[in-house]
Amino acid sequence: MNAFSAAADGSVRPVRDRRPWALALLSLLQFLIAVDVTVVNVALPSIGAQFRSDVADLSWVVTGYTLVGGGLLLLGGRLTDLLGRRRMFLLGAALFGLASLAAGLAPDLPTLVAARLAQGAGEALASPAAMSLIALLFPGPEERAKALGVWGAISAAGLVVGVVLSGAIVQLLHWRWIFGVNVPIVALVLVLTPGLVRRDGSGARERRRLDPAGAALLTCGPLALAYGLLRHSAAAAVAGLVLLGVFVLVESRTRHPLVPLSFFAHRVRAVANAATVPLSAALSATFFLLTLYLQDVLGFTPLQAGLAYLPFCAALMLAISQVSRLIGAIGVRRTSVLGLVLTAAGLAWLARLPDHGGLWADVLPGMLGVAGGMGIGLVALQNAALADVTEEDAGTASGVQRCVDQLGGSLGLAVLVGAALGGGAVRVAEFRTAFAWAAAALVATAAAVALTARDTRQRG
Incomplete structure (x- = not known):
């Protein structure tokens, strides 16, 4: 029996006995996608040495992947709704593997940079398809919260595993294997998916044109803005802002937008997506800055720096495992606020990093606070961002949520890291400033969510 069965009206219905396997398969590819966000960080010096490249050029190995992935996610979500969830998941997985x-x-x-851009495009097709499949596979509020918690836990674990895996692979094998390990796993996903996830019914999808202009603007705008922020180029930053403004204008006037602006009239979704931006930015900046602090200030080797994130991973998994219970007890809004406040507290601790500190007293407490807050906050906001989705807009809602997550993390990283590394050298005082800004932004976000979001509780 397949994970999905087709009903008489052409819609897709879940079959319970195979759903855990389908969830595991969908989460496996998302794990690889998340791993590739962070796996290159520790390997960059080795890549630069082989290709004789400077840090400025190497930075695009990291940012190109996330910015292209985030910029095309709305198009991926739209294609998911128009062409079918399983089809786009398989296509995205194949592109990511190649x-x-x-x-x-x-x-x-x-x-290498071109290949990383293509990886981002593969993510943009596969990730919203997987997320919308989960939303429809688990239609009940409580079971959806649990399923998204599993998916979010595996995705978040991939971010941490990427750091640990990179150090081990670079030290024991070669940097090329940080990409090579993806190939057999993606092949396994491609082989098993048709047996676990049945193709979508064709009768429920309305054939409408796409919006390539919107997709191009949403990709090029953040790329130009990030370049301007990281290189302190006012012209590039202004160009990026102009392109994003044109994107909003185009979306408001085109007959077939990537996402109708009326989509954001749903208050719970709008607040959840807006709050995701500073939270994702804080997570990205924490990974980047703490990795530099561990290696360049505390003198850790790449492998030691990766292993230092294991407590972070454990705290993250523990927090995510409790999200569905928290939502059931206190509602989505209060759970989201709790996650934002805990993350802000962890960042406030990191904002006091000494010039010559230690892992256990100076880094670990803040790291655990950020991990716990992220685990609670991101999953709660992700759940809220899919509130009231239907067969017609599940892919769009998933694409919007993933888009703000990716672009928020990338652009937030550019803002915070651009400030922290203004002179190109590692200065702990500027690290403290970046963490303090991130903490203040999350306190403001928590207050906004508490005042504006409608609260709900999950019912089984």
């Missing part, structure tokens, strides 16, 4: 192979075999840095 791009991983190309990255592992890249003869020079431009080829």
